[in-house]
Amino acid sequence: MSKKESPVKHEKLIILILFFSTGAVMAMRFGITNTFAYIGDIAITPVEMGLIMSVHAIAWAVSSLVLGSLADYLHKQKLFMVGCLFLSAVLSILVGYAPNIQTVLILRALIGIFQGPLLPLLQTTARKVSSPNHIGLNQGLLIAGTGLIGQSIPAAIIPGVAQTGPSAWRSPLIVIGIIGSVIALLLGLILKTNKLENPIEQKHEENNKISAKDIGELFKTRNFILGIIGAVGSIGFTLCLSTYAAAFLANETNASTGRLSLMIAASGIMGMLSNIVLPAISDRFGRKPSYMICSIGLLLSPLVLIVFKSNMNSSLPLILYCLSFLVGGCAMSLNTYVIVGESVSPMLITTAYSICLCAGEIIGGTIGPAVAGVVANKYGLTMALVFAMAFAGLCLLASVFMKETLKETATKEQEKDVVNE
Secondary structure (H helix, E strand, C coil): CCCCCCCCCCHHHHHHHHHHHHHHHHHHHHHHHHHHHHCCCCCCCHHHHHHHHHHHHHHHHHHHHHHHHHHHHHCCHHHHHHHHHHHHHHHHHHHCCCCCHHHHHHHHHHHHHHHCCHHHHHHHHHHHHCCHHHHHHHHHHHHHHHHHHHHHHHHHHHHHHHCCCCCCCHHHHHHHHHHHHHHHHHHHHHHHCCCCCCHHHHHHHHCCCCCHHHHHHHCCCHHHHHHHHHHHHHHHHHHHHHHHHHHHHHHHCCCCHHHHHHHHHHHHHHHHHHHHHHHHHHHHHCHHHHHHHHHHHHHHHHHHHHHCCCCCCCHHHHHHHHHHHHHHCCHHHHHHHHHHHHHCCHHHHHHHHHHHHHHHHHHHHHHHHHHHHHHHHHHCCHHHHHHHHHHHHHHHHHHHHCCCCHHHHHHHHHHHHHHHC
């Protein structure tokens, strides 16, 4: 197999279905947030809105570690991936028929349990099917799918449907669940007809069960430890900025409503492009420099808002804010999936991803925004953006001390080719 060949047939087709799968996962996770303002047939309070998201996040974090590691241990990654995606889609459909908020909360917790291992499993699959010079690009594409299909499209469509009646909020959730179940079935069908592992490698993995000692070895790997720090940083940055940026622009700057909407929308588009452009660049010029540049972009995003808060309607802050997202929007892709994936044993990739996500979701995604909110209540919303910068600083710290993995990966692939021949 040459360096540019994919290890499996139909690489592009599989990446495409994985792209839609990650999008479906995030649509099922965040789609309901677009209905909150229009729920009219059951009583719901702001506290319960928060609970709907937090019970899912906590279940997701714990499940990503438990089920992700279990999938690695049993060597049943495909079964867990397709099964969890299908079950979470069915549960999402049931949310559309929930008679009360208590049922919604229970279903959301169950969805979180089944969705927890999905991103690690989907990214592991993307790595397996990718040719060496497309790893960064393909794994970045999956993260781009979470933004485009998982958040941007639902945000554009769901409110218009949900506001048509007291119970109209249910229909979009049912449709998302149906689409998710169809994608799960297609994913299972495509993976059934494409072997992802070399038969020799697959037999070797099946004969070598993962032990506690193996997992302990992960924590002796420098890039893995730094990957955990980077995951906390990237998720914490994303949640803090997405939670408080709009409120900061509306309340503490002179930004018009139109400029506020433009900055939020444009930064989202730039973030999606970032997950395609910079990981692809890292395939050619190296992971470490690409990640360092990305981390600097993260730091600049909230700084632009703070520095230009009295002049937000000019072109310069808009341009700088978009550029910072174009450069910095791919931290999760590069840190957690590309670099960590190239730094650990293939048998432990899903486990490594899951540990990073668990730490990131709990510390960066749950504790971070909550603490930032408490501090912002006392000292102003600027402090929430400072928290976002602090999380970005963790990514920069991780990038500085990470070892380059691109050359090492290429060498391993060449050695594997020699063995297979």
